[in-house]
Amino acid sequence: MNTKETASKLLIKKVPTVNVSSSVWQAQQYLFDNIRKFESIHYIYVVDKGNHLKGILSVHELLKHKGKVKISRIMRKKVFFARPGTDQERVAHLALKKDIVGVPIVNKYGVLVGSVPSEALLKVMYKESREDLLKIAGAHHEQGVNDDIMKISPFKSLKHRLPWLIFGLLGGLFAAQIVGFYEVTLAKHVILAAFIPLVVYMGGAVEAQMVAFIIRDYAINPDLKFTKYFLKQFVVVIMLSVLISLALFVFANIFYSNMQIALVTAIALCIAIISSVTTGLVIPFIFTRFKQDPANASGPVATIIQDILSVIIYFSVATILL
Numbered sequence: 198m199n200t201k202e203t204a205s206k207l208l209i210k211k212v213p214t215v216n217v218s219s220s221v222w223q224a225q226q227y228l229f230d231n232i233r234k235f236e237s238i239h240y241i242y243v244v245d246k247g248n249h250l251k252g253i254l255s256v257h258e259l260l261k262h263k264g265k266v267k268i269s270r271i272m273r274k275k276v277f278f279a280r281p282g283t284d285q286e287r288v289a290h291l292a293l294k295k296d297i298v299g300v301p302i303v304n305k306y307g308v309l310v311g312s313v314p315s316e317a318l319l320k321v322m323y324k325e326s327r328e329d330l331l332k333i334a335g336a337h338h339e340q341g342v343n344d345d346i347m348k349i350s351p352f353k354s355l356k357h358r359l360p361w362l363i364f365g366l367l368g369g370l371f372a373a374q375i376v377g378f379y380e381v382t383l384a385k386h387v388i389l390a391a392f393i394p395l396v397v398y399m400g401g402a403v404e405a406q407m408v409a410f411i412i413r414d415y416a417i418n419p420d421l422k423f424t425k426y427f428l429k430q431f432v433v434v435i436m437l438s439v440l441i442s443l444a445l446f447v448f449a450n451i452f453y454s455n456m457q458i459a460l461v462t463a464i465a466l467c468i469a470i471i472s473s474v475t476t477g478l479v480i481p482f483i484f485t486r487f488k489q490d491p492a493n494a495s496g497p498v499a500t501i502i503q504d505i506l507s508v509i510i511y512f513s514v515a516t517i518l519l
Contacts, residue, residue, distance in 0.1 A: 204288045205281035207321070208302045208311035209236040214244050215268055217251045222264030228256070237314040239299045243272045249307045250276060278303045281310060288313055289321040368501030372508050379512035382519065388453065389515055392462045393508070399441065400469035400507035401500055403434060407477020408499055415485055423482055431474050438470035457519065465514040469507040476503040 213235055215224045224241060232238065241259060243252035252272030262271055278301045279288045288300050298315040376383070376393075383389055407430065415421055446463035450456055480499040 202285050203281065204279050204283045204285060204300070204302050204313055207285055207288070207313045207317040208281070209314055209317075210311040211236040212299075212312045213238055213241040214248070214309065215241055215254075217243050217245050217269050217272075219268045220264060221259060221262045221266045221268065221271070224254075224259055224268055225264070228259070237299060237312060239315065240301075240312070242301055242309055242312070243268055244309055248309055250278065250301055250303050250309045252276060253301065276301060279313070280304070285313075285321045289318045292318050293322075362497065365497050365501045368505060372501075372505050375505065375508050376512070379516060382512060382516045386458065386515065386519055388455070388458055389461075389512075392449075392458075393511065395445075396462065396466050396469050396511045397504050397507045399466055400473050400503050400510075403437065403470050404473035404477040404499055404503040407434075407474060408481055411478050411481045415481070423478075427474070427478055430478060431471075434471060434474045438467045441470065442467035461515050461518050462511075464518070465511040468514065469510045472506050472510065473503055476506065 211234055213228055213231070215227060219227075228238070228241065238256055241254045241256065242250060243254060245251055252269070252274050253276045254268065254272045258271060277291060277295045277297060279291060281302055281304060283302075292298070292300050292313075292315075298318075300313045300318070301309060302311050302313060304310055410430070411426070414426070442463040445466055446459050449459035449462055453459065476499045480502070
């Protein structure tokens with residue numbers, strides 16, 4: 198792991214530490230005598246003779262107690278800490294989750310090596326949130342390589358973009374061939390052609406939502422449980438597909454006065470939207486598993502696959518029911 202992205206790069210070493218056997222008065226005197234030396238005084242870290250972290254104490258809590266009280270009696274023994282090699286984003290998430298303004302850094306032997314202060318945590322949160330937004334937009338790569346059009350050569354930009362567009366072109370040609378396979382059905386019911394863009398668009402629109410959701414959610418939570426996430430999104434998409442298909446059935450029946458065509462388009466749309474869960478979630482998941490930026494190619498790949506699926510579903514339903 199790159200040390201530039203770990204807690205070891207952010208930690209400060211000049212933090213208040215007191216021995217676990219000290220009294221409140223001794224800790225207060227120590228703090229007052231050395232206050233100018235510390236880089237942060239949000240917390241006082243309680244250690245033993247070997248500098249092993251034993252507890253934590255806020256300055257506010259220290260000043261509330263009388264001098265003879267032992268630090269061990271008032272310190273917080275349950276301490277949330279991170280390792281020097283912990284990713285800086287995880288350290289920031291720990292601080293947010295546990296509502297703390299400084300995260301102590303402890304090595305594998307339990308020895309306190311420093312603390313990541315709130316100022317550093319805020320910078321990390323800002324940086325990571327900005328990167329997450331760029332990732333959703335497809336402008337940020339997992340490996341840290343950004344295609345800055347003003348800096349890279351036109352040939353390099355062409356190399357990065359062209360393969361996925363060619364894939365889309367070939368997919369589009371294949372989709373056109375699929376329509377040709379159902380020429381007999383289309384010839385009998387020419388009105389079916391009017392609904393092709395609608396079915397393809399709605400399937401693609403929901404698929405695009407799924408891609409955006411999973412890229413965003415993986416950026417925020419790299420440990421996302423895919424199976425549980427898939428099932429939850431699947432339930433939502435089923436509800437969406439039923440409502441949208443019912444609306445299409447009503448409007449198609451009103452405008453075209455053909456219940457059979459309205460039923461075919463509604464059923465096809467329902468299935469197409471449901472199928473978008475697979476293309477919209479599985480493809481970005483595969484890119485993530487192969488350590489690729491899912492925003493780089495998930496859009497073009499998932500879109501053309503979804504378009505082909507929607508066309509096949511539409512004409513298959515029409516062939517069966519008409």
